[in-house]
Amino acid sequence: MRNMATIRQDLGAGHHFLFDDAIIGEPSIDMFTQEHWQFQNKITGHAKGRGTTLFIEHEQHSWVLRHFQRGGLVGKLLSDQYLFLGVESSRPFEEFKLLAEMRKEGLNVPVPVAANIHRRGVIYRGDLITQRILGSQDLHQVLCHEPLSESQWHAIGRALAAMHNCQVYHHDANIRNIMIDDKQAIWLIDFDRCRKRQGHQWKTGNLDRLLRSLLKEKEKNAIFHWSMDEWQHCLNGYSSIARTA
Known part of the structure; x- marks a missing residue:
């Protein structure tokens, strides 16, 4: 780079x-x-x-x-x-x-x-x-049409962990700010009011924000291909590379 x-x-x-x-x-x-x-x-x-x-x-x-x-x-x-x-x-x-x-x-x-x-x-x-991230859709668009595989949820978790490993706090880590391109790469967008922060305690809050977003959209949309069981796949991907010390 x-x-x-x-x-x-x-x-x-x-x-x-x-x-x-x-x-x-x-x-x-x-x-x-x-x-x-x-x-x-x-x-x-x-x-x-x-x-x-x-x-x-x-x-x-x-x-x-x-x-x-x-x-x-x-x-x-x-x-x-x-x-x-x-x-x-x-x-x-x-x-x-x-x-x-x-x-x-x-x-x-x-x-x-x-x-x-x-x-x-x-x-x-x-x-x-x-x-622009060409050939991409946000996570909300994708889940309204089809489910993600376990490996895709792992990739989302790793993308969030990579951001946190750089000590970047995302102010609004919701499903509309996570993109998947046509090569299945995960992108994070909309970093207004985001910044680098010290420590690790705040990182759980970022993950909780994403979970709340998923639960909210599950409630709002008649067709939404996500269940709570899949959340663990995201957490597993996150913990596979996350630095906590």
């Missing part, structure tokens, strides 16, 4: 960029807007979550553009506004840097392409572009 070359640049007017100059030569404000890609007819799809995530095809690249949006009650009041506490501690920059670190560790996470924040006074708004 190569060392990612990243450059931070302030273009004035409150815009700050962080980008991989091996992927793009120079970022622009426009590339973080939906209108820019719509005008060029390069949007190939979208996903709903907090706000809208766009899928973009550009010069043989497949990208995901996500505008940072708050959730919950705070999101209804502040939408996409965040308190500015410094460029380096902004959520798009922190996620970009964490993804770059995890890629260096060999983890299957999205390749960060570019991050943008736009500051106005004490608030900022932000965006992140990553490379």
Whole structure:
């Protein structure tokens, strides 16, 4: 895995960029807007979550553009506004840097392409572009159509353990943030508000979050190919490589 070359640049007017100059030569404000890609007819799809995530095809690249949006009650009041506490501690920059670190560790996470924040006074708004994981579906989509094998559950457990071995805490380790590609590789996505943490006690909480997600979707979906018996397969895969000391 190569060392990612990243450059931070302030273009004035409150815009700050962080980008991989091996992927793009120079970022622009426009590339973080939906209108820019719509005008060029390069949007190939979208996903709903907090706000809208766009899928973009550009010069043989497949990208995901996500505008940072708050959730919950705070999101209804502040939408996409965040308190500015410094460029380096902004959520798009922190996620970009964490993804770059995890890629260096060999983890299957999205390749960060570019991050943008736009500051106005004490608030900022932000965006992140990553490379799309082609030929992949999230775990929710898969389980609504077919069950996973024991070896696949082992692979999911190992992917979570590999992340934890790098001391990375995932803020929302649910089944929609676990992807399986057409080669059966496991990918972890959406590292907003995630960070490196010391110790080991918190790791069980990450696993519990995934279990709650599985139980919730089992209750909600008439067809959902998962049973509690299969949870042990995931735990077995996790414990096979997990470092606890």
